[in-house]
Amino acid sequence: MSVRVRFAPSPTGMLHVGALRDALFKSLFARHNGGINILRIEDTDRNRYSPESEQEFIDTLSWVGIEFDEGPHIGGPNAPYRQSERKEAGIYAGWIEKLLELGYAYKAFDTAQELEQMREIQTAQKQSTGYFGGIWRDATPDQVEAAIADGKPYVIRQRIPRDTTISIEDAIRGHVEWDSNTIDDPVLIKADGMPTYHFASMVDDHLMEITHIIRGEEWLSSAPKHAALFDAFGWQRPIFVHCPVIVGTDGKKLSKRHGATRVLDYAAQGFLKGPLKNFIALIGWSPGDDREILSEQELVDAFDLKGLQPSPGKFDIEKLRWLNGNAIRALDPVDLLDVLIDYLRTPYTLEYFNQLEPEVGQPDPKRVEATLILLDRAIQDDRGYALEAIKLEQQRVHTLADFGIECEFFFVDALAMEEKAVDKWFSQPTTRALFEFLLDQCNSTFGPDSEPSVYEEALREFQTAQGLDKLGPVVHPTRVALTGKTTGPGLFELMSVLGPERIRTRVERAMELLR
RNA sequence: GGCCCGGUCGUCUAGUGGUUUAGGACAUCGCCCUUUCACGGCGAAGAUCGCGGGUUCGAGUCCCGUCCGGGCUACCA
Numbered sequence: 001m002s003v004r005v006r007f008a009p010s011p012t013g014m015l016h017v018g019a020l021r022d023a024l025f026k027s028l029f030a031r032h033n034g035g036i037n038i039l040r041i042e043d044t045d046r047n048r049y050s051p052e053s054e055q056e057f058i059d060t061l062s063w064v065g066i067e068f069d070e071g072p073h074i075g076g077p078n079a080p081y082r083q084s085e086r087k088e089a090g091i092y093a094g095w096i097e098k099l100l101e102l103g104y105a106y107k108a109f110d111t112a113q114e115l116e117q118m119r120e121i122q123t124a125q126k127q128s129t130g131y132f133g134g135i136w137r138d139a140t141p142d143q144v145e146a147a148i149a150d151g152k153p154y155v156i157r158q159r160i161p162r163d164t165t166i167s168i169e170d171a172i173r174g175h176v177e178w179d180s181n182t183i184d185d186p187v188l189i190k191a192d193g194m195p196t197y198h199f200a201s202m203v204d205d206h207l208m209e210i211t212h213i214i215r216g217e218e219w220l221s222s223a224p225k226h227a228a229l230f231d232a233f234g235w236q237r238p239i240f241v242h243c244p245v246i247v248g249t250d251g252k253k254l255s256k257r258h259g260a261t262r263v264l265d266y267a268a269q270g271f272l273k274g275p276l277k278n279f280i281a282l283i284g285w286s287p288g289d290d291r292e293i294l295s296e297q298e299l300v301d302a303f304d305l306k307g308l309q310p311s312p313g314k315f316d317i318e319k320l321r322w323l324n325g326n327a328i329r330a331l332d333p334v335d336l337l338d339v340l341i342d343y344l345r346t347p348y349t350l351e352y353f354n355q356l357e358p359e360v361g362q363p364d365p366k367r368v369e370a371t372l373i374l375l376d377r378a379i380q381d382d383r384g385y386a387l388e389a390i391k392l393e394q395q396r397v398h399t400l401a402d403f404g405i406e407c408e409f410f411f412v413d414a415l416a417m418e419e420k421a422v423d424k425w426f427s428q429p430t431t432r433a434l435f436e437f438l439l440d441q442c443n444s445t446f447g448p449d450s451e452p453s454v455y456e457e458a459l460r461e462f463q464t465a466q467g468l469d470k471l472g473p474v475v476h477p478t479r480v481a482l483t484g485k486t487t488g489p490g491l492f493e494l495m496s497v498l499g500p501e502r503i504r505t506r507v508e509r510a511m512e513l514l515r
Numbered sequence: 516g517g518c519c520c521g522g523u524c525g526u527c528u529a530g531u532g533g534u535u536u537a538g539g540a541c542a543u544c545g546c547c548c549u550u551u552c553a554c555g556g557c558g559a560a561g562a563u564c565g566c567g568g569g570u571u572c573g574a575g576u577c578c579c580g581u582c583c584g585g586g587c588u589a590c591c592a
Binding site: 108112130189190216282283314316329456487490 | 521529554585
């Protein structure tokens with residue numbers, strides 16, 4: 001039988017990296033095996049469901065390039081793919097009826113207060129909390145009929161077999177078993193008639209012929225309930241695969257507390273989808289060899305359940321940055337420019353930096369936003385010039401956002417000058433002569449198409465003429481005059497891109513700071 | 516509290532009884548390259564494999580115990 005998996009998110013908020021990894025593993029697994037990957041929306045909790053969130057899921061998945069063979073957006077033989085719609089279509093009604101007949105489910109009329117009271121007593125007596133019986137599990141048909149006649153609201157619970165062992169064979173953890181007496185009877189149908197995850201998901205998994213339930217470790221505790229449900233119906237159980245979770249640096253499950261967990265925020269920060277997926281895949285999974293940098297295709301080829309790890313992994317952004325810089329460097333500059341344009345024109349990019357709180361050690365978000373806007377405008381004004389600038393910075397950045405601040409000097413003549421740099425390099429005895437020399441060269445040797453070697457020869461010539469034993473006193477003041485900074489691409493390359501006009505303007509401006 | 520899962524360098528991991536003086540990668544540090552930063556190259560430091568027993572000629576690898584961490588414990592998913 002061919003592999004069929006499903007990504008079944010509950011759209012109640014942002015799509016975070018944990019969910020992305022979940023989706024990625026399934027996608028890789030399906031593709032590796034030539035199987036089917038289904039998107040199913042689990043919106044049985046009407047209070048928490050949000051359409052905006054569903055849209056974010058779709059946008060994020062599309063940005064990152066995870067595709068589905070069936071789903072609410074493309075349809076398929078198992079439509080509908082939204083559980084609320086499946087409920088409307090009456091899909092669950094027949095099955096719960098059957099389960100009731102089979103005796104593996106029962107109606108329970110407990111009120112919320114009664115349940116709470118029960119839990120309080122259980123807690124006080126240090127027993128495990130949960131619904132293990134109560135009066136309704138073993139109620140007589142008469143009692144049930146009377147309660148219905150009274151119009152009491154009820155839920156339908158699963159009757160977990162007692163005095164036995166329930167076990168599963170997890171693909172990652174192997175044999176896991178539970179004393180069935182420690183498993184409480186879960187609600188299958190809520191009082192409002194909506195199925196819970198425990199019911200809808202398992203029924204759908206069976207109906208959609210899901211072969212592998214790949215999900216987060218947090219589901220392991222409810223696996224015996226799900227296994228028992230499959231058994232009750234006499235259905236063949238799918239293979240359970242409980243993946244370790246991605247945790248924050250404190251070792252706890254990823255949440256908003258841990259800073260950026262929203263996948264769209266990583267996009268806004270200028271991470272590419274390739275390295276993001278590469279990185280995410282490597283948390284909790286390994287190709288089994290020493291490879292760290294894998295292309296999409298290599299990921300698909302290498303992915304298998306054997307490489308899955310049982311222990312939780314931490315999200316190490318430094319490694320992501322390394323992978324990302326690596327991917328940027330590997331891009332053809334013309335392609336990189338396209339990627340960059342796409343990035344700059346995605347509305348959320350600027351929005352993200354606009355709303356971001358400044359952080360110590362990080363560049364001011366407002367400045368990043370401003371330089372990104374500047375870069376976008378510069379690309380529109382003179383694409384060829386912008387491309388040359390980007391080529392020079394390509395080797396030095398880690399994220400697309402870095403291009404903003406790094407490229408700024410290419411587009412601004414009236415630069416903010418680093419004070420320390422000015423103090424040190426503009427006070428050299430030869431600086432004034434150097435600037436006069438540069439101005440002179442702008443009118444003679446330097447042309448709009450001059451190669452870096454032209455600039456290098458000129459500066460070396462000046463060095464010799466001045467009897468300087470190092471190139472530093474020539475290079476550094478020039479760099480500061482032209483870029484305002486002490487760091488950046490190779491000076492001669494940068495001068496070649498800037499051209500004599502910009503060089504003249506900036507050197508003249510720098511000379512004013514000499515006195 | 517109960518049930519379940521997990522535990523190899525700071526981090527992600529390789530490792531399925533002997534080829535391991537435990538390998539790789541990120542980060543860190545040093546050197547080289549060099550006009551700066553970065554990239555790249557080379558190298559260093561960094562893990563008594565949570566701890567304690569046992570099985571075995573031999574254990575990170577198997578067993579038991581123990582500690583620590585995590586998850587679940589909803590008419591949420």
